[in-house]
Amino acid sequence: MTDGPSYGFDTLQIHAGARPDPTTGARNTPIYQTTAYVFRDAEHAAALFNLQEVGYIYSRLTNPTVAVLQERIATLEGGVGAVCCSSGHAAQIMALFPLMQPGMNVVASTRLYGGTITQFSQTIKRFGWEAKFVDFDDEDAVKAAIDDNTRAVFCEAIANPGGYITDLDAISAISDAAGIPLIVDNTSATPYLCRPIEHGATLVVHSTTKYLTGNGTVTGGCVVDSGKFDWTASDKFPSLSAPEPAYHGLKFAETFGPLAYTFHGIAIGLRDLGMTMNPQAAHYTLMGVETLSLRMQRHVENAQTVASWLEKNEHVEYVTYAGLESSPYNHRVEKICPKGAGGLFTFALKAGYEGCIKLVNSLEIFSHVANLGDTRSLVIHSASTTHRQLSPEQQEAAGAGPNVVRISIGIENAEDLIADLDQAIKTASA
Known part of the structure; x- marks a missing residue:
């Protein structure tokens, strides 16, 4: 099908990127469980390796099943391209990789998944990168944290674990003024x-493990490129604007235009980091995405009902759900997350x-797991698990x-x- 603005979300989540298999007529996207692909001839192989022609070489880089998922997520997000990888954490490193160099930093929200905070505060130091954590409700603090070595601003649209909603328009205005990209983790939303791209985000990252797959079966990640950032406007992003030695001096921004970041993610990121999504994982995620809108409607409906009940419970001190009128983030719902x-x-x-420990141990329907976004309701005590570091x-x-x-x-x-x-x-409060 031709993907365009005339198609609604529900249609695109089923059809975007997918076409019947030309050989067999298979209607569902096949799992292309193959490592490599036969070249037509030596000239064809050379053109692929020189990035002169788009095609399939080796499944660390590209795979037909994964390619359909990439196109579908990019379409749903309103981006020009996407790169899928092995996990949400891999997606975060993949997102930063073309932007950062030793000595550079990323300004990040304090309201992030605990694993992300650990990755940014500890692991990325080994690359010579640094993260500055700031309360993104304090716009002046975000502005003050950005310096000459800042190469990205990072936040979550709906923050894990509290469900706080970030004012993406305000944050993107700050990143735009500084001439640096805004990366938004849109996993929870x-x-x-x-x-997020409609609110000024340059890049969007996902843990496809969560709501996009929706069934708790496979891990995966995705980086979506808006195609709207000018990588040549300054000398801050040489990976995209300067000659690339590995491709005989090719300049990604000059050669690929709006798709420069996406091509770099495949040709350099996946080639050298190897954070590849396997085709079976892509297949499961494609099946999940087909029902995304239906599931999210029910997730929201149930969350609103449960949060309203919890807010009135005498044993509960507070509830953070932004859908409640009592939430300080309630006014952002209509603007940032209108559905x-x-x-x-x-x-x-x-x-x-x-x-909290007694509560987690007493629940019967809620599953005690380190995950979110499943069709099943999930619970975890973050302080003793995901945020214990x-x-x-x-x-x-x-x-x-x-x-x-935290409950999902x-x-x-x-x-x-x-x-x-x-x-x-009642058991926990007895």
Whole structure:
């Protein structure tokens, strides 16, 4: 099909990037479980390796099944291209890789998934990179953190774990003024609830493991390129604007225009980092994306119902769901996430740390796992798991204090989820 503005989201999530197999007529995208691809002749092989022709060489770089997923996610996000990889964490490194050099830094929100904070505060130091963590509600602090060595600004559209909504328009205005790209992790929102590129994001990253796949079966990541950033406007991004020695002096921005970043992600990123998504994972994710809008509608509906019930519970100190009128982020829902505030949030128990442990152990429908975005409702005590590597101050800043539980609301019957939480909270508060 021809993907265009005349098609709605529900249609594109099923059809974008996919066409019947020309040889067999197979309607579903086949799993191309192959390592390599036969070249037509020596000239064809040389053209592929010189980036003079687009095609398939080796599945570390490109694969037909993965290519369909890349095109579908890029279409849903409103980007020009995408690169899929092995996990959400891989996507974050892939996103930064063309932008950073030793001594450079990224300005990042304090409200991020605990694993991201650890990756940015510890692991990227080994590349000679640095992260500056700032409260993104304080726009002046974000501006002040950007310096001559800043090469990106990074945040989540709906922050994990608290479900806080970032004012992407305000943050993108700051990054634009500084001449640096804004990278938005859209995992918790998905393109159904939020399209960060429409709010000024340069790049969008996903852990496709979560809502896009939606069934908890495979890990994956994706980097979506808006195609709107001018990589030649300054000398800050030589990987994209300067001659590339590995390709005989080719300049990605000059040669590929709006697709420069996407081609670099494949030709350099996947070639050398090797963070490849396998075709079976792409297949499962493609099946999940086909029902994304339907699932997200139910996630939001259930989350709103459960959060409203929790807010009235005498044993609950507070609930962070942005869909509640009491939330300081409620006013951002209509602007940033007009179809709903997502299915992820936290609540604090008056019974404290030990009460949270009892609650997690008492739940029956909610699964105690280190994941989110599943059709099943999930729960985790972040302070003792996903955020345990952080200091108490970092945990509080990330919304993962000792008395806080994160829940990812699934698509079950809301009354059953409430009944499960009710019995567990009573046990935890006894």
